Amino acid sequence: MNAESHASGLSDLRWIKSSHSGGEGGECVEVAHSAASVHVRDSKHRERPSLTVGRAEWAAFVRFASE
Template sequence: MVDLTGARWRKSTRSGGNGGECVEVAGNLPGVVAVRDSKDPHGPALTFTPTAWTTFLAATRKHH
């Protein structure tokens, strides 16, 4: 399990502005990018390696 105590969360640029379905991303931790639901900040978070995160973003941009 990755320690996310020092994570600095920011709202994803792809999240809607309606206050509903928002995703937050923390990319300030060494070797990991964390993603969580902004409505549940104390809930679970997904973690990715920086390479996997970049690959994921590239794939989603192709289909958007």
């Protein structure tokens, strides 16, 4: 998959801002779930590439971060 087709597919996703992001425009992270993967991006720089990981890897990360 090239960067252009990847980016165009991300526009259809429903992005959710982290509950830890403040209203002041500080460090904001957005996450979107698709059938096979989870996408993470910086909400201040949406034109930049996002990080895409598998759903199992995302679940492992969330478990680790919650400990």
